[in-house]
Amino acid sequence: MSGDARFTEELEEARRNRQIGxxxxxxxxxxxxxxxxxxxxxPGWAADPYPIQDELRQRCPIAHTxxxxxVWLPTRYEDVASIAYDTDRFSSRAIIVSNVRPPLELAPRGGVPPISSDPPFHHDARKLLLPAFTKSAVAKREEATRAFCHALIDAMEGREVVDAAREYAQHIPMRVIxxxxxxxxxxxxxxxxxxxSALESVNRPPEERLARFTRLSEYLVAQIHDHVEHPRDDLTSFLLDAEMDGEKLDPMxxxxxxxxxxxxxxxTTWSAIGAxxxxxxxTPEDRRRLVAEPGLLPTAMEExxxxxxxxxxxRLVKEDMRWNGVDMKADDWILLSFPAANRDxxxxxxxxxxxxxxxxxxHAAFGLGIHRCxxxxxxxxxxxxxxxxWLERIPEFGLADASAVTWAASQVRGPRTLPLRIG
Structure with a gap:
């Protein structure tokens, strides 16, 4: 049996034997x-979590549900940072809070390495990806990204109202990825x-979430099969050829x-652009200033x-312990709210x-510790x-209907609908 055939067979077997937890x-x-x-x-948290976070920071800095x-929810920067850096007491084997806790056997790799990986596995899994995300590698994609943004705006010509989330923000990272x-x-x-499906269905029945993830994995498996048959110079082919400790990567x-x-x-990027x-x-004063002072944009962007x-x-708590005044149990979830930390x-x-x-x-928008983005x-x-x-092509714009703006109710928060008046 060829190596490619063995890989796809192992992948199918792993999917069939997947454990739920x-x-x-x-x-x-x-x-x-x-x-x-x-x-x-x-819905209240999705619409505007910041007043809630501010209240909790004063009243109960580590909330619980x-x-x-x-689940525990720290809202102070120092607590969020402390947990993010503490890989001895907190595991990353599951990074999305849901009604299913993945089994311990998933550690140290986790379901979506390297962000779900614990040390020492994490180091080598992350190192594999670094060359594709250096500043120089990213710079090579800027021209095509800029051209695509212009094309998206070209398609809006003649219209007075557009959905900047659905018609602009989401398409940019989709094309790049x-x-x-x-x-x-x-x-x-x-x-x-x-x-x-992955991020906004966490409170749905486990069998429904499994069906959604099955559709995703089936799509990815089809792409893998295509790359096995037609190798090319991209990240998928790179992962199929990559090795750790002298061996090809496990199919999962x-x-x-x-x-x-x-x-x-x-x-993440869709949400950041939309927000x-x-x-x-x-905030027309900020918009006008950036149009007049485009050199300020990199600073404004960080803000x-x-x-x-x-x-x-x-994160998941590894074992029972008392931590900063609260009694955490093994396998309790921790929500590391970088948004709350950033407003402390x-x-x-x-x-x-x-x-x-x-x-x-x-700021901590890209995370803290070994799992920084x-x-x-x-x-x-x-x-x-x-x-x-956008500012070059559409310097004048405003909300068409503030009440029509909706936000994702998940661990990645950004506008899902954003009607803007541009005409």
Whole structure:
């Protein structure tokens, strides 16, 4: 049997034998008390989590809920950072809070390496990806990204109102990631479905989530088969050829990393672009200043990342312990809210304001510790180019209907609908 055939056979066997893990009760009731019964998928949290975070930071800096089988939510920067750096007591084997806890056997690789990997496995799994995400590698993608942004805006010509989330922000990272992985560009709409299924269905029945992930894995397996038959110069072929410790990557390692790049690589940047445009649409003084001073955009962009950080990661407690005054149990979830950390007044002056010329800005939008986002250079390039092109082409715009703006109810928060008046 050839190596390629053996790989695909092992992949199919691994998928058939996939373990589900412990399942907790689904709770969909409205939140009764954010300190003791919070839910990060509650509509109120999705619409505007910042006042809730501010209240918790003062009242109960480490909130708790029995939903999802037990979750802790630290809201102070120092607590979020402490957990993010502590790989001895907190595991990354599952990064999305849901009603299913993946089995211990998944560690140290986790389901979507390297972000789900624990040391020492994590180091080598992350190192594999670094060359594809250096500043120089990312710079080679800027020209095509800029041209694509212009094409998206060309398609809006003659219209007065557009959905900047669905018609602009989401398509930019979809195109970039498709090119990097060597996937058909026309599959973009399917990527959006995969993103929303993975991140916004966490409180649905486990069998439904499994069916959604099965559709995603079947798509990725089809892409792998195509790359096995027709190798080319892209990240998918690279992963199929890559080795760790002198051996080819386990098939589920390959699929997991492809899942990570597809889901996280799209939704995080989609959300950051959308949130930035939302702020500029409702804050005309900032919009006018950036149009007049385009050189300020890189600084403003970092402030948008701080103020509207899209990503909250999860950890699992490794064993029973008392931590910073609370009694954590083994396999309790921890929600690492980088958005809450970024608005902690103990860490940032005027933390609740968007200051587009903020000079000192050591924000945590890309995470902290060993799992800091490997794709941060790529995300910054996409965000910068998307805003540069939009402000160049559409310097005058505003919210068409503020009440029609909707936000993702998940661990990656950004506008899902963003009607802007551009005419």
């Amino acid at each position: 412990a399942i907790s009760e689904i709770v969909t009731d409205p939140v009764s008390d954010w300190a003791t019964d919070f839910s990060h998928v509650d 029995e939903r999802f089988g037990g 498709a090119d990097m992985l060597g996937f058909p560009q026309e599959d973009g709409p399917r990527f959006g479905e995969f993103v929303e 390692h390959v699929v997991g990393t492809m899942t990570l790049l597809l889901i996280a690589g799209i939704d 930035s445009l939302w702020h500029l649409a409702r 948008f990342l701080r103020a509207f950080a899209p990503v909250t990661m999860a 007044p103990a860490q940032f002056e005027r933390a609740d304001e968007v200051v587009i010329d903020r000079e000192v800005n050591r 490997v794709g941060s250079h790529l995300a910054r390039m996409e965000l910068r180019v998307a805003l540069e092109v």
